[in-house]
Amino acid sequence: EEEKKEERRRSPDFCSLRYGVALIMHFSNFTLITQRVSLSIAIIAMVNGSQQLGPENASTEGPLTDPLGDPSTSIKELNSRASVYQWSPETQGVIFSSISYGLILTLVPSGYLAGIFSAKHMLGAGLLISSLLTLFTPLAADCGVILVIAVRTVQGMAQGMAWTGQFTIWAKWAPPLERSKLTSIAGSGAAFGSFIILCVGGLISQALGWPFIFYIFGSTGCVCCVLWFTVIYDDPMRHPCISAREKEHITSSLAQQVRYASPCACVPQTARNSGVLSSLPFVAASSCTILGGQMADFLLSRNLLSLITVRKLFSSLGLLLPSLCAVALPFVASSHITTIILLILIPGTSNLCDSGFIINTLDVAPRYASFLMGISRGFGLTAGIISSTTTGFLISQDSESGWRNVFFLSAAVNMVGLIFYLTFGQAEIQDWAKERTLTRF
Numbered sequence: 001e002e003e004k005k006e007e008r009r010r011s012p013d014f015c016s017l018r019y020g021v022a023l024i025m026h027f028s029n030f031t032l033i034t035q036r037v038s039l040s041i042a043i044i045a046m047v048n049g050s051q052q053l054g055p056e057n058a059s060t061e062g063p064l065t066d067p068l069g070d071p072s073t074s075i076k077e078l079n080s081r082a083s084v085y086q087w088s089p090e091t092q093g094v095i096f097s098s099i100s101y102g103l104i105l106t107l108v109p110s111g112y113l114a115g116i117f118s119a120k121h122m123l124g125a126g127l128l129i130s131s132l133l134t135l136f137t138p139l140a141a142d143c144g145v146i147l148v149i150a151v152r153t154v155q156g157m158a159q160g161m162a163w164t165g166q167f168t169i170w171a172k173w174a175p176p177l178e179r180s181k182l183t184s185i186a187g188s189g190a191a192f193g194s195f196i197i198l199c200v201g202g203l204i205s206q207a208l209g210w211p212f213i214f215y216i217f218g219s220t221g222c223v224c225c226v227l228w229f230t231v232i233y234d235d236p237m238r239h240p241c242i243s244a245r246e247k248e249h250i251t252s253s254l255a256q257q258v259r260y261a262s263p264c265a266c267v268p269q270t271a272r273n274s275g276v277l278s279s280l281p282f283v284a285a286s287s288c289t290i291l292g293g294q295m296a297d298f299l300l301s302r303n304l305l306s307l308i309t310v311r312k313l314f315s316s317l318g319l320l321l322p323s324l325c326a327v328a329l330p331f332v333a334s335s336h337i338t339t340i341i342l343l344i345l346i347p348g349t350s351n352l353c354d355s356g357f358i359i360n361t362l363d364v365a366p367r368y369a370s371f372l373m374g375i376s377r378g379f380g381l382t383a384g385i386i387s388s389t390t391t392g393f394l395i396s397q398d399s400e401s402g403w404r405n406v407f408f409l410s411a412a413v414n415m416v417g418l419i420f421y422l423t424f425g426q427a428e429i430q431d432w433a434k435e436r437t438l439t440r441f
Contacts, residue, residue, distance in 0.1 A: 016243075016246050017236070017239065017241060017242045017243070017246060018173050018174065018175075018178075018182065018236070018246065018250065019182070019185070020231060021169070021173055021182075021231065021232060022182045022183075022185040022186045023185065024224075024227050024228060024231050024232060025166060025169075025185075025186035025189070025232075026185055026186050026187075026188060026189035026192075027189060027224050027227065028123070028127055028162065028189065028224050028228060029186060029187060029188075029189030029190045029193065030189035030190070030192055030193035030196070031127065031130075031131070031189075031193065031217065031220055031221040031224045032127065032130060032159050032162055032163070032190070032193070032221075033189070033190040033193035033194050033197075034193045034194075034196065034197040034217040034220070035130050035131065035134045035155070035159075035217050035218065035221060036099060036155075036159060037193075037194060037197050037198070037201070038134060038137075038197065038201070038213050038214055038217055039095065039096070039137070039152070040096065041197060041198070041201030041202060041205065041213055042201070042205060042210040042211075042213045042214065043092060043095075044202075044205070045084075045205045045209075045210040046083070046084065046085050046087070046141065046210055047084065047085055047086070047087050047092065048084050083138075083141065083142060085141060085145075087145060091145055094149060095145070095148055095149055095152060097290060097293075098149045098152040098153045098156065099152045099153065099155055099156035099159070100156060100289060100290050101153060101156060101290075102152065102153040102154060102155060102156020102157040102158075102159070102160065103156040103157070103159060103160045103163075104156075104160075104283060104287065104290075105156070105157050105160065106156075106157040106158075106160030106161055110122060110126070110160055110161040110165060118234055119165040119166075119168040119169050119234055120169070120228075120229075120232050120233060120234045122161055122165050123161065123162045123165045123166065123169075123228070123232075124225060124228045124229050124232070125158075125161065126158040126159060126160070126161030126162030126163075126165075127158075127162045127221060127224060127225055127228060128221075128222070128225045129154070129155070129158035129161075130155050130158040130159050130162065130221060131218050131219075131220075131221025131222050131224070131225060132218070132222075133151050133154060133155040133158065133218075134155070134214050134217060134218035134221060135214060135215060135218035135219070135222075136151060137151060137152075137214045137218075138210075138211035138214055138215075166186065168234075169232070169234060170182060170183060170186075172234065172235050172236060172250075172254070173236055173250065175249065175250055175253035175254065181392065191380050194380075195380075197213075197217070201213055204216060236250050236251075237251070280340075280344045281343065281344050281346075281347040281348065283348075284344050284345065284347060284348025284349075284351075285347045285348050285350075285351045287348065288348045288349060288351045288352055289351045289352075289354050292314055292317075292318075292351065292352040292354060292355040293354065293355050295314075295355070296310050296314055296355035306427075307363060307427040308425065308426060308427035308428075310355070310356075311355075311356050311357060311359075311360050311363065311425060311427055312356070312421065312422055312425055313356070314352050314353065314354075314355040314356035315353055315356030315357045315418065315421055315422075315425070316356075316418060316422070317349065317352045317356075318349060318350050318351065318352035318353030318354075318355075318356055319350070319353065319414040319415070319417060319418040320414070320415075320418065321345070321349035321350075321352070322345070322346040322347070322349050322350040322414065323410070323411035323414040323415060324411075325342040325345050325346045325349070326342075326346060326407040326408075326410050326411045327407060327408060327411050328342060329342050329343075329407050330403070330404040330407060356421075357421050357425065360425065360427065361376070363426075363427045363428075363429070364426055364427065364428065364429060364430050364433065365429065365430055365432075365433035366429070366433070368433055387410075390406075390409070391406050394406050394409075
């Protein structure tokens, strides 16, 4: 009888609506990260130092003719008229960091509010605002650097709204035994988005002009918004297209989790707290990213450490600290507060690598930095797929020992990567990446 009941509760995996939700969330994460990285790709053409610039803010190359009135105007000529700006490295640094400041401002409030109000509308609004601001960025750049900084800050706030509330939706949609698969499908959109924009962003800028990077990925975000508001619902009980079989499977799985895990829990309070707690790792990650960048630049600007030493130092911190936290987790499981702190520190301290090996491609091969980053993101995406599968296999054998093995394995992988980088890492421009001057006779 129990087997029959379990069979009725079981619903098809990849044909189910919850996996459709995961794919839409994957698309939204893809969109958010491409919009966030767009400026990093476009900035190379936006501040092209080889051009002769006029006004302090911008100049437009080529004759001021109407390209639409001349059928013979080529795409290359359209591209050559894209505006170029006289932004100093300090100004560029402020522009880049402004989106991170915006993220920090909204991560905790949006996580809290998503646990109280509609996460669907909060995430959808954040995605829509970010997409519209991406489309507006080229015009903002023509209006002045102050407006660009303001746009990027507000965009960061909007993306903060869209990042954190996802866990509130999964709290009602993901059966406990499928959370790793569903969240990994959704979360991998960020890695895939980084891979795509780093691979094709430069090609778009070269073929069509840098404004089209913003136009293409901003428009993609608007399309994603339509899918989001159509398919996503806060609660599977309210979704008009969900089957009765899948609805029963989700509700029975979640009810079983509540019965075994927390018989006296106050559900509204848990919902509110989950939004805040799930946002804290993002706060730690953003804070460590900004702090690590500031510290690395400080050490380099004061000539306290060499470039390769700084890169290896922050790589060591970004790999060693989260590894220690992961190894310590199984031994502090009895303390909920300590466990939460360690879970927050793991993604936070790992972002110190942003000032280490992650940015190292700009040191060793600035000409091919985008291409190399695209390749590394591709390996990262593959590793994410392998890790989620491995995790599912390990915890399926025994939950407690399985998670302990997952933490130990992740720490071991970090250590192998760290030893490899400390041994072979360099910071000088490689010979194969240097521009060669052709001598004509």
